[in-house]
Amino acid sequence: MRRSNVIRYALEQYTSYRVPNIQCAQSVWYTQSTNNTFAVWRRRVHCSTALAQKRPERVQLSSVRFPQLKRGDFARVTDRDLQVFERLVPSRVLTEPDDIEGHNVDWSGTCRGDGQVLLRPKTTEEVSAILRYCNGRRLAVVPQGGNTGLVGGSVPVFDEVIISLSLMDKIISLDEISGVLVCQAGCVVDKINGALEPHGLMTPHILGSKGSCQIGGNISTNAGGLRMLRYGNLHGNVLGVEAVLANGDVLDCLSTLRKDNTGYDLKQLFIGSEGSLGVVTAASVLCPRIPGAVSVALLGCDSFAQVLQTYDAAKTMLQEILSAVEFMDRASMEVVQENLQLTCPLGAHSYYVLVETSGSNAAHDEEKLNSLLGYVMENGIVGDGTVATEPSKVQSIWALRENVAVALRRDGCVYKYDVTVPMSRFYDLVADTRERVGTDVTRVVGYGHLGESDIHLNVTCPQHSDEVFDALEPWVYDWVAKCKGSVSAEHGMGILKRDYLYHSNTGPAVLLMKQLKKLMDPKGILNPYKIFPD
């Protein structure tokens, strides 16, 4: 039964149709080039996600772009260091610029480091030896997984030694009964799901970058992804972590147990700390069963109050089978229609809600979904709606939501903000932004993960505009802070959002973070310049 076509199809749905191919996208996304001035530096930091259509010849060095940043008091790599590295990771010390280039530039082409050395360990012991040596020599390092982050957290800023985890890609064990997988940190999510699929299991999280991103990087950034509404976050699903501390000590917290209350839960320190407290080298993850059936409904609402009523009804009536509640406003639906010629099966509405169910019985799920549709329509909560259970139709509805980002790019320059706000203020951010920027822009759209209160605010113009940018930042982040939202729903702070750390944290909290950093990495060699403002 567990190897049935139903499950294969379900896995395919989970791991394929809902995610754009980042590697393809990478070649056409880039950020605008800038001049090397302080004013521009401020702009670049704030405007980290402004996108346009041509990739510049070469992404500007972060050290040039951000002139306020000063290189820390770290040693520089010498020939003697290279000899030692060669001994520690034989034939896996890369120094040719062409080999390193891709590891110096982040995925969105916003940041470029000047790392001169790339190390590719295969084992925890090698990572330990590298860090012990680097710590002794006071050589700064940046741990790097799939390099799919969006805040410049996984590339050097200056000449940090890059430690790529890509060769640490072994599945260590899988307990089919408990669903606990143990693997090295460099395992790509797609690879993990490939290993899980024959056992009817899947990762509890799935991301747009699943073909490139690595579990160690996911943990280090506390990646949420598309399944969080249903399966929860990595703080709950990661059962164990093995990490190498700055001094090279190996911290083995690789428990595979769901219940373990013996002292402080140290693994939590490494979930979301962006490689600044230790390098994650292995993890154990609780993996759920692949659902037997997946269905979706697309519903049109004419007020945001109705959107919330729809969400509430979906949570109440679908309960255990609810796996996603996504949101698009009219402007989002228009852009996929206008720029990509996709067809919406519904008429024009102010808002659209996409509800996905994942269950073990297709007929049951369809019945529940139809009940929901009947309820919301009879009660005037939605104006129009459709349910799809057939794979191609499911996929075509998801395509509307998944292609908003692609469609927006065709407008020219896109200012993107991925933030979390309390549910009651979810759409106010978009409405207030629209009022603020007026007619100076092509469009202001709001879409995102309603179930997690994660709104993607996007503003497009034909090309970069200082006026628009100045109207948006730091206004957007101030707005988010005022309503106790989070300036970083995903990806962490990296270097691009570090100036906003206090927007979502109190002074005592940041102070404690700094104390933890000092305790665990007294020389500050692990991923310096990230997370904390100067």
Next chain:
Amino acid sequence: MRRSNVIRYALEQYTSYRVPNIQCAQSVWYTQSTNNTFAVWRRRVHCSTALAQKRPERVQLSSVRFPQLKRGDFARVTDRDLQVFERLVPSRVLTEPDDIEGHNVDWSGTCRGDGQVLLRPKTTEEVSAILRYCNGRRLAVVPQGGNTGLVGGSVPVFDEVIISLSLMDKIISLDEISGVLVCQAGCVVDKINGALEPHGLMTPHILGSKGSCQIGGNISTNAGGLRMLRYGNLHGNVLGVEAVLANGDVLDCLSTLRKDNTGYDLKQLFIGSEGSLGVVTAASVLCPRIPGAVSVALLGCDSFAQVLQTYDAAKTMLQEILSAVEFMDRASMEVVQENLQLTCPLGAHSYYVLVETSGSNAAHDEEKLNSLLGYVMENGIVGDGTVATEPSKVQSIWALRENVAVALRRDGCVYKYDVTVPMSRFYDLVADTRERVGTDVTRVVGYGHLGESDIHLNVTCPQHSDEVFDALEPWVYDWVAKCKGSVSAEHGMGILKRDYLYHSNTGPAVLLMKQLKKLMDPKGILNPYKIFPD
């Protein structure tokens, strides 16, 4: 719909029938009295959960019982201190022995502190003022919630100042749409569920001590409870924590957001650290919807391999509606039949598996459960089984499982071990124990939460036996450590398990825990003597 009888019934099931009344039980549970010798001290530490039928006149002072423990270099409370406390928490400074007695003795009657002062703050500011003063004066404190722990973690060892959170019992807010509740730490779980119920919501965790235990204590001990299989642990469900640090600083990490990746996730530090890093004063918790229907199946298996096959089939076929998988061996079933005259609807089998489902549609759930029953019986995985959907029948099946502990007490003395082991070794611990203790005991039983790999090993004798105890400890904990299990599935280390911290943690891990403790509580005033061995 959300206020329907169906939901009320479901809530009742979740919050009533599955949990014994701890407060009643308290009056008949006690630990054996001992002499004040080192040999006996060792025994008392190890034999923390040996139970018999009469409560001694007065629980022995921990400071007398554990002579190896030396009082730390803390100040003693003076009249001047009492005057200050009276100013900080007017009329809520208790010093009468009768008022304090219940706060000095832990729930199981194993530990008794000699606290002379009980403070009852009502606000975070008061907790802050208390800790700031105590830290300045180097007065040790023990934070206390419902005092329902089983490892002596919530009572003083010497004369620590007791800070009771019981008056901090305000519900601060509830976002009905997102399901996020914010409340003070002293809220009792039952009270929270009472506030949630009209909104169709419930806490993600429920515990045997729900009528007494407080959310702050639950967080501080990372309580798992009966819903963990379905709703996950508190590391995933607690969205925010407000805590007061040892120096009185208030750490406001009271986020209500599901996605928030802005710096280190500090709240995780307070989940499971037993009040030793800070006093939790408020929390925000993600609360799921009350299920519309609850059903159970009781299945009899004749080999443990079949038990695992049954669990696997339940996870695969029930998926989203599975809410509990509990385990009893034949000896567990026999004891409830022999000592409590309960009736098992099945014939004799070596093992029993109780499967509970919670879903939104009773008919759907029953169909799925019947499919499971058909599958496991047709394939010879279970020898016999029954499904119950009618509330009284559901309750009578649960009563078999829930009353094992009560029934065991009637055997006389009970040695109890609540540990987690890898699923593949789940029952080996019971079998090996049975072989080890031979015929010197009344019975050796194994039951517990199969879904979380949490086994309750219980050994009974007519009365305490040194031979049996010496055969059991530290052998049981050594056995657990050898298979990489956890010596504390629930409740933490407290004082009673602190000697076994290294059994489930490596040296570098304990070192880092100690460093964290030193960083956050340099004078060591918060809940001293707990967690760490000397």
